[in-house]
Amino acid sequence: MSARRAALVAAVVLGAAFVLVVVLRTPWTLLPDLPGGTTRPDPTAGLPAEVVRRAESFAGALRPASLAALVLSLAVSAVLGLTPLGARLVRAVARPLGGGWVWQVLLGTLAILAIGRLVTLPIAVYGEIVRHRYQLSTRSWPLWLRDVGVSLAIDAALTGAGLLLLVWLIRRVPRWWWAWAAGAAAALVVVGSFLYPVVIEPAFNSFQPLPAGQLRTDLLELAEENGTPVDDVLVSDASRRTTALNAYVSGFGSTRRIVLYDTLLDRLPDDEIESIVAHELGHVSDDDVLTGTLMGALGAAGAVALLGWLLSWTPLLRRAGVDSPGDPRVVPLLLFLIAVGTLVATPVQNLVSRQVEARADLHALDLTGDAAAFTAMQERLAATNISDPDPPAAWHWFFGSHPTTAQRLAFAEDWLRAEGRR
Structure with missing residues (x-):
């Protein structure tokens, strides 16, 4: 051939x-x-x-x-x-x-x-x-x-x-x-x-850890409940560029972290932020x-x-x-x-x-x-x-x-x- x-x-x-x-x-x-x-x-x-x-x-x-x-x-x-x-x-x-x-x-x-x-x-x-x-x-x-x-x-x-x-x-x-x-x-x-x-x-973007508090605790527990523990919860300085709302999970294994746009923290209640993060954790669970x-x-x-x-x-x-x-x-x-x-x-x-x-x-x-x-x-x-x-x-x-x-x-x-x- x-x-x-x-x-x-x-x-x-x-x-x-x-x-x-x-x-x-x-x-x-x-x-x-x-x-x-x-x-x-x-x-x-x-x-x-x-x-x-x-x-x-x-x-x-x-x-x-x-x-x-x-x-x-x-x-x-x-x-x-x-x-x-x-x-x-x-x-x-x-x-x-x-x-x-x-x-x-x-x-x-x-x-x-x-x-x-x-x-x-x-x-x-x-x-x-x-x-x-x-x-x-x-x-x-x-x-x-x-x-x-x-x-x-x-x-x-x-x-x-x-x-x-x-x-x-x-x-x-x-x-x-x-x-x-x-x-x-x-x-x-x-x-x-x-x-x-x-x-x-x-x-x-630059990233800073989400300060200790109820939201951070809830998100870490949500990741544990999901069977996909994360190393950290970070906040991205997205507001320098946009007013849009978003979050995602990035990294693998010990480097996995939840990333929140800082715009989320000012505009969404905690239960809605948790819903967004649960969606992102779904991508991790299903190996997307x-x-x-x-x-x-x-x-x-x-x-x-x-x-x-x-x-x-x-x-x-x-x-x-x-x-x-x-x-x-x-x-x-x-x-x-x-x-x-x-x-x-x-x-x-x-x-x-x-x-x-x-x-x-x-x-x-x-x-x-x-x-x-x-x-x-x-x-x-x-x-x-x-x-x-x-x-x-x-x-x-x-x-x-x-x-x-x-x-x-x-x-x-x-x-x-x-x-x-x-």
């Missing part, structure tokens, strides 16, 4: 393994069949009319901008990746440092990503203006620019390192590079999952991070194998102005193919995410037994985070990573009926 055909077979096998994991590990059914069927979501989620109007207005201002940014960034990536323009750019930016292939990969990656960020920067500015107008963002413009710069630097460093490894493997093992690269991609996904809480999170890491590893490995097949297609390389897969000028083409793959995978990822988030909602209800706190918390989150309670179906199908507020409140009603409390 030729290396090209083997790459395609490997991509198909890994893709099938990914689909199998998705099918087997995604919680498709959460509650037993109920007499009369499930509760029909109220499009307004029972929220005051003014709250609904504000959320719809906010979404109406941002959705076109989000689509424009997506289309524009993909168009720029296509122009640079599918024409010799990108190849010439990669060579040009490396020329002052001698033009070696390592500099072409690293500086070419930085240049391509920076151009993409600059082209969409006006849209990002508009989005931040809208968030300020609706009092969702509290960031100063210097802090916003700092966040944009740090995000670009991290993205360029990680992407550049990954592409450098990829091109090195192609040059080192010209026929079977994709097999080694697929294994490396899967390993990087696993390593990244463990390093994210200790490397990426501190780049944007590990399952997501497995899916990500299989997806990354399959994508690299497919890349091995695509990069053996001479017309594609010729269109990009590249001599061979090991030519460092292949960077713009690689970034374009990654962008397309990410876009194609988005609705699949979000489908799984919505089901996983619904299971975490179920876990929160089971763990706390407090549907009233859950409902009040969801209503408060929707109002404060300016969430459209019932977004357009197509939009939610493609971009929605969580159930809508209307769906979550209907689910709480169904939980009460399943528990015999209705």
Whole structure:
């Protein structure tokens, strides 16, 4: 079997393994069949009319901008990746440092990503203006620019390192590079999952332990009751950037910690905070991070194998102005193919995410037994985070990573009926 055909077979096998994991590990059914069927979501989620109007207005201002940014960034990536323009750019930016292939990969990656960020920067500015107008963002413009710069630097460093490894493997093992690269991609996904809480999170926020008190005691006891003890309860200085409410659990084993946005402490009663944390602890109980890491590893490995097949297609390389897969000028083409793959995978990822988030909602209800706190918390989150309670179906199908507020409140009603409390 030729290396090209083997790459395609490997991509198909890994893709099938990914689909199998998705099918087997995604919680498709959460509650037993109920007499009369499930509760029909109220499009307004029972929220005051003014709250609904504000959320719809906010979404109406941002959705076109989000689509424009997506289309524009993909168009720029296509122009640079599918024409010799990108190849010439990669060579040009490396020329002052001698033009070696390592500099072409690293500086070419930085240049391509920076151009993409600059082209969409006006849209990002508009989005931040809208968030300020609706009092969702509290960031100063210097802090916003700092966040944009740090995000670009991290993205360029990680992407550049990954592409450098990829091109090195192609040059080192010209026929079977994709097999080694697929294994490396899967390993990087696993390593990244463990390093994210200790490397990426501190780049944007600082964390302080929640002072001793009843809430801290209750949250630690909730984690113990859940069978997932945590090392600490931390407070993130999220209010420097946003008024949004959120919490999460990060880390593994002895490094696991509950993280609360400081905005929660001022605006939510303790029982609603506990409901949010119970939801996050549900992700830990069900090994959602590990399952997501497995899916990500299989997806990354399959994508690299497919890349091995695509990069053996001479017309594609010729269109990009590249001599061979090991030519460092292949960077713009690689970034374009990654962008397309990410876009194609988005609705699949979000489908799984919505089901996983619904299971975490179920876990929160089971763990706390407090549907009233859950409902009040969801209503408060929707109002404060300016969430459209019932977004357009197509939009939610493609971009929605969580159930809508209307769906979550209907689910709480169904939980009460399943528990015999209705």
